Amino acid sequence: MDDTFEIEAHALAQVLDELDYFQILKIGQGAAPAEIKAAYYRESRAYHPDRFFRTESADLQEAVGRIYKRINEAYVCLRDDARRSKYLVDVSGPDRQRKLRFVEASEQELKKDKEQEIGTTPQGRKFFMAGLSDMAAQRFAAAERNFKMALTYEPANANYKAKAAEAGKLVKSDASVR
Amino acid sequence: MAEGEIAIGIDLGTSYSCVSILEDGQPVVIPNEWGERTHASVVSFLEDGTVLVGNSAKRNIITNADNTVYSAKRLIGRFFFSDEVKKAQAVMPYRIVEGENNSVRIQVRDSVYSLPEISALVLKEMKAVVENYLGYEVKKAVITVPAYFNDNQRQATKDAGRIAGLEVLRILNEPTAAALAYGFGREITQKIAVYDLGGGTFDISILEIGKDVFEVLSTAGDTYLGGDDFDDRIMTWLADNFLKEHGIDLRLNKYCLQMLKEASERAKIDVGKDAVANIHIEGICQDPTGKVMDLDATLTEAEFNKMVMDLVQRTFKVCDEALQSARMTAADLDAIILVGGPTRLPIIRTSVRHYFQKDPMAGIDPDEVVAMGASIQASSLLDAKGEHYLLDVTPLTLRVGTVGGYTDKIIEKNTPIPIERSKTYTTNRDGQDKVKIRIYQGESNKAAECEMLGEFEFSGFRIAYRGEVRIEVTFEIDTNGIVHVTAADVETGQKTTTTIRLSSGLTEDMIRDAQEKNAATQLARGEAA
Numbered sequence: 001m002d003d004t005f006e007i008e009a010h011a012l013a014q015v016l017d018e019l020d021y022f023q024i025l026k027i028g029q030g031a032a033p034a035e036i037k038a039a040y041y042r043e044s045r046a047y048h049p050d051r052f053f054r055t056e057s058a059d060l061q062e063a064v065g066r067i068y069k070r071i072n073e074a075y076v077c078l079r080d081d082a083r084r085s086k087y088l089v090d091v092s093g094p095d096r097q098r099k100l101r102f103v104e105a106s107e108q109e110l111k112k113d114k115e116q117e118i119g120t121t122p123q124g125r126k127f128f129m130a131g132l133s134d135m136a137a138q139r140f141a142a143a144e145r146n147f148k149m150a151l152t153y154e155p156a157n158a159n160y161k162a163k164a165a166e167a168g169k170l171v172k173s174d175a176s177v178r
Numbered sequence: 179m180a181e182g183e184i185a186i187g188i189d190l191g192t193s194y195s196c197v198s199i200l201e202d203g204q205p206v207v208i209p210n211e212w213g214e215r216t217h218a219s220v221v222s223f224l225e226d227g228t229v230l231v232g233n234s235a236k237r238n239i240i241t242n243a244d245n246t247v248y249s250a251k252r253l254i255g256r257f258f259f260s261d262e263v264k265k266a267q268a269v270m271p272y273r274i275v276e277g278e279n280n281s282v283r284i285q286v287r288d289s290v291y292s293l294p295e296i297s298a299l300v301l302k303e304m305k306a307v308v309e310n311y312l313g314y315e316v317k318k319a320v321i322t323v324p325a326y327f328n329d330n331q332r333q334a335t336k337d338a339g340r341i342a343g344l345e346v347l348r349i350l351n352e353p354t355a356a357a358l359a360y361g362f363g364r365e366i367t368q369k370i371a372v373y374d375l376g377g378g379t380f381d382i383s384i385l386e387i388g389k390d391v392f393e394v395l396s397t398a399g400d401t402y403l404g405g406d407d408f409d410d411r412i413m414t415w416l417a418d419n420f421l422k423e424h425g426i427d428l429r430l431n432k433y434c435l436q437m438l439k440e441a442s443e444r445a446k447i448d449v450g451k452d453a454v455a456n457i458h459i460e461g462i463c464q465d466p467t468g469k470v471m472d473l474d475a476t477l478t479e480a481e482f483n484k485m486v487m488d489l490v491q492r493t494f495k496v497c498d499e500a501l502q503s504a505r506m507t508a509a510d511l512d513a514i515i516l517v518g519g520p521t522r523l524p525i526i527r528t529s530v531r532h533y534f535q536k537d538p539m540a541g542i543d544p545d546e547v548v549a550m551g552a553s554i555q556a557s558s559l560l561d562a563k564g565e566h567y568l569l570d571v572t573p574l575t576l577r578v579g580t581v582g583g584y585t586d587k588i589i590e591k592n593t594p595i596p597i598e599r600s601k602t603y604t605t606n607r608d609g610q611d612k613v614k615i616r617i618y619q620g621e622s623n624k625a626a627e628c629e630m631l632g633e634f635e636f637s638g639f640r641i642a643y644r645g646e647v648r649i650e651v652t653f654e655i656d657t658n659g660i661v662h663v664t665a666a667d668v669e670t671g672q673k674t675t676t677t678i679r680l681s682s683g684l685t686e687d688m689i690r691d692a693q694e695k696n697a698a699t700q701l702a703r704g705e706a707a
Contacts, residue, residue, distance in 0.1 A: 050567065076597075
């Protein structure tokens, strides 16, 4: 291992927590999947721990180990389209520094999200589902009424609000067409 | 290469083991003094205190049944209460007893052995085979495990290596080793599947190989499915027929059971080679009048295939899962590699061809390919020249226990390793001085349906009101697929002092004692099988 590499590795290990995954893999935010994979292979060739298996310096091994774990973490996130788009939003926002490391929503949070979508109360869910079938049948006025009823049970449900507004808009445009 | 500067590759199998070294850049399987290239993973404790390992020990399964241990790999890294251990207790002639912390121990005469100690004796023999060939001592090894092995099983295998006096450079996944042995690594990128049906386990790995990089895209498996299960089907068939004909249940006697088992394994091999097997066991039992009885039967290929069809189908369910995780279909694959003795069976070859719509690759002996790959990796780690890079994955989702018997995902299966992930916990009582977490591996969010790896207790952080102390717990999976858990106080950065681990594993003291015991054990030399 040459000295330049060692200096670079130590420098990189130090700023690891300030880099986003695109920077870790040294690619642009618009990189295509094939570029991501190529970058992952390129960085693996440079930082794979097996290369440093016989390195005497424990410091260097530690630094490379930290870097390589982060390379894997970056790859896992960016190779998946859904995770990648969420991550891109995360690191483009004001909370960037806090969201440099992608955290999957836990199963409980996902369940909560799902509940939030269709409702947490039986009555709310009932009116909401009725509203959805009205929408599908293009009975927009009926849909709006059902969504508003659902909202009386769960006034804070963002999904209910959005659907009610959407139905309301369609009622108006429907009326103007006629 | 200088003496002692060699690392060997060991395939520590359920039924057979194999050892290889690199000679002039080529992997070579090292035979023992009788020219045998694979060695039964059987350990027979002899009257004079010496230990016989390998194919000559296998004959003792019948003649020295109480003191001969086989299929230890099925038990390694398992808890005493697991189903696999209960099943083994019913059929194994050797004594399986409970050790501390729900661990499994084997009792032979007056001595009690842990599973890693038994495997360490197989490893000692493998080490001796190479040393006998080279004429000098070897100290370093890469040991392979099924890709689907969990953390407990990997840790126990690593312990076995250490007990045998080996520095374990790497715990390597068997399918990955096989891919390495086949080489590839040309300019074109290839996607391959490794179908690995061993004596006791089944693994499938999907890899993408581009030049010098071997990237495992996904892996799936079943650690309760292997060639042994095929033997069991023949055994059941033989025993049922005998019961119908003579009214005697051979399964009630462990001695008869061993004779049946041996005959069944031979019948499986014969039926695979010759499409028919003539089974003859002389003097298997006595009838109530004391007359000695023989067992005679003929097994045709059609009958055999019918018996095992559901087992074969089970492997393809696992293949479906692996392909799905890799986001591929069978048609996307460029090549199929077969690994493990049972893949010689025509039923497996035909079914594999049918499922993947492709002829499997031939060329390397399916019993030797894993050891050869291990020796390539062993030498590569020693040289550190970086001729190839293995990008492997963790086979199982790592989870942490939450309230009410549920778990939460920490690191998903098929995530490349090494990897780490942190999670912050806060204290929920005033003056709390300990945080306890349980970690699991498995695909269910219910703790009871996952494998428990251990319980960790963190202490030595600041003591304050509830919610004031935040503890960051870091979960790491290393290149061996082994899990490490550490914790630190978020505010002060102070690492917490203790990480007590409650698991079926061995403590450092136990390993040291075992090393002494292993070193003091004399290996008996058998004779050609």
